[in-house]
Amino acid sequence: MDSTEPLSPTPRSTVRRGAKRARTDRSDLYAVLDAGLVGHLGVVLDGAPVVLPTGYGRRGDTLYLHGSTGAASLRAAAAGAPVCFTVTHLDGIVYARSTFHHSVNYRCAVVHGTARVVHDEQERLLGLEALTEQLAPGSWSAARLPDRKELAATTVLALDLTEAGVKVRTGPPGDDERDLALPVWAGVLPLRTVAGGAEPCPLLPAEVPVPEHVLERRVSLGA
Amino acid sequence: MDSTEPLSPTPRSTVRRGAKRARTDRSDLYAVLDAGLVGHLGVVLDGAPVVLPTGYGRRGDTLYLHGSTGAASLRAAAAGAPVCFTVTHLDGIVYARSTFHHSVNYRCAVVHGTARVVHDEQERLLGLEALTEQLAPGSWSAARLPDRKELAATTVLALDLTEAGVKVRTGPPGDDERDLALPVWAGVLPLRTVAGGAEPCPLLPAEVPVPEHVLERRVSLGA
Numbered sequence: 001m002d003s004t005e006p007l008s009p010t011p012r013s014t015v016r017r018g019a020k021r022a023r024t025d026r027s028d029l030y031a032v033l034d035a036g037l038v039g040h041l042g043v044v045l046d047g048a049p050v051v052l053p054t055g056y057g058r059r060g061d062t063l064y065l066h067g068s069t070g071a072a073s074l075r076a077a078a079a080g081a082p083v084c085f086t087v088t089h090l091d092g093i094v095y096a097r098s099t100f101h102h103s104v105n106y107r108c109a110v111v112h113g114t115a116r117v118v119h120d121e122q123e124r125l126l127g128l129e130a131l132t133e134q135l136a137p138g139s140w141s142a143a144r145l146p147d148r149k150e151l152a153a154t155t156v157l158a159l160d161l162t163e164a165g166v167k168v169r170t171g172p173p174g175d176d177e178r179d180l181a182l183p184v185w186a187g188v189l190p191l192r193t194v195a196g197g198a199e200p201c202p203l204l205p206a207e208v209p210v211p212e213h214v215l216e217r218r219v220s221l222g223a
Numbered sequence: 224m225d226s227t228e229p230l231s232p233t234p235r236s237t238v239r240r241g242a243k244r245a246r247t248d249r250s251d252l253y254a255v256l257d258a259g260l261v262g263h264l265g266v267v268l269d270g271a272p273v274v275l276p277t278g279y280g281r282r283g284d285t286l287y288l289h290g291s292t293g294a295a296s297l298r299a300a301a302a303g304a305p306v307c308f309t310v311t312h313l314d315g316i317v318y319a320r321s322t323f324h325h326s327v328n329y330r331c332a333v334v335h336g337t338a339r340v341v342h343d344e345q346e347r348l349l350g351l352e353a354l355t356e357q358l359a360p361g362s363w364s365a366a367r368l369p370d371r372k373e374l375a376a377t378t379v380l381a382l383d384l385t386e387a388g389v390k391v392r393t394g395p396p397g398d399d400e401r402d403l404a405l406p407v408w409a410g411v412l413p414l415r416t417v418a419g420g421a422e423p424c425p426l427l428p429a430e431v432p433v434p435e436h437v438l439e440r441r442v443s444l445g446a
């Protein structure tokens with residue numbers, strides 16, 4: 001699939017509530033995923049949902065997840081249980097003239113599917129590279145790569161971006177006509193995630209400078 | 224329960240992976256929840272997990288959720304399906320000397336349970352007030368309160384904070400001893416969510432000033 005191909009949602013990936021906020025371009029899905037740091041993975045364990053934050057990476061139309069071979073959620077997903085992976089960016093608090101129309105501006109991608117355990121060593125490394133670079137661009141070439149023992153302790157999962165929905169809210173509050181004359185302030189308090197100054201590990205020799213890729217990460221997030 | 228009472232986790236709310244990161248004080252749970260703006264609600268629909276972002280509010284040991292009476296996840300939760308509600312704060316990107324030990328600093332609260340539909344009008348208002356004030360403190364007394372029709376369109380759910388776990392990672396990377404001499408920068412890039420300047424609704428008369436509670440919200444988030 002290329003990024004101009006529209007998302008073809010199934011019934012469960014179709015945005016039903018607030019359908020006007022649904023985006024249908026695959027490029028919107030990529031943009032929301034690529035801008036994130038962690039997502040929330042949902043699996044069903046003993047009939048009940050479990051939702052945990054976790055890192056991820058994307059290569060084309062494949063989302064890579066990873067985790068310890070001992071983690072219960074990962075084990076369930078690896079065993080073929082259906083999963084849901086959601087990435088949300090909070091962009092603003094929306095103050096309306098009524099409490100009912102208070103809202104948030106956000107971008108949210110929801111991916112449904114069944115994960116595939118990656119066995120091929122080359123794809124496992126590709127997935128782990130995608131995961132590392134999603135969080136910390138430049139680290140895959142700067143840091144020590146995983147050794148045999150670390151790889152053996154890690155499950156890498158691949159989730160196809162076939163069944164996915166994107167929902168975005170932007171702009172001012174959607175107040176009722178009848179409320180517009182109320183003497184109540186309305187508007188948006190924009191939110192963003194920013195990075196502070198890099199904090200070197202206390203065990204690092206004092207002369208080691210903060211490398212370019214870390215400085216750039218700070219800028220790309222918005223310092 | 225008071226905040227000094229320890230969390231008494233059940234098997235599924237016991238932190239198993241990275242148990243050293245588990246927190247067992249109820250006050251830690253409150254702190255993570257109270258600092259959040261949205262959480263991720265997981266429910267099971269047709270045997271598959273669905274994870275969606277949503278607002279919430281807390282009063283004592285009750286978490287309040289709300290949504291349209293027509294929303295599928297809310298309907299499932301209201302019908303007594305088990306839910307999982309997770310609030311995550313991302314506090315930093317952890318750069319290690321190996322890719323394997325790259326991580327994030329975070330605070331995460333996970334609540335398991337079955338939601339109760341709130342029918343009592345007074346508690347419904349209490350729940351909606353908690354939800355509004357969690358997102359936009361001061362708005363409950365500043366904005367128009369929900370009318371009968373709006374209340375009829377809203378489901379309010381209560382989730383007991385009985386079965387909950389809290390996990391927190393702080394500090395520098397946990398590198399292997401053997402990697403400490405590598406010429407690789409290691410440390411933390413701290414992250415935080417900040418608010419920009421308030422953006423008034425275009426339909427607002429120019430003379431309406433940004434009220435104190437919105438200015439304070441910006442400060443409380445970190446401008």
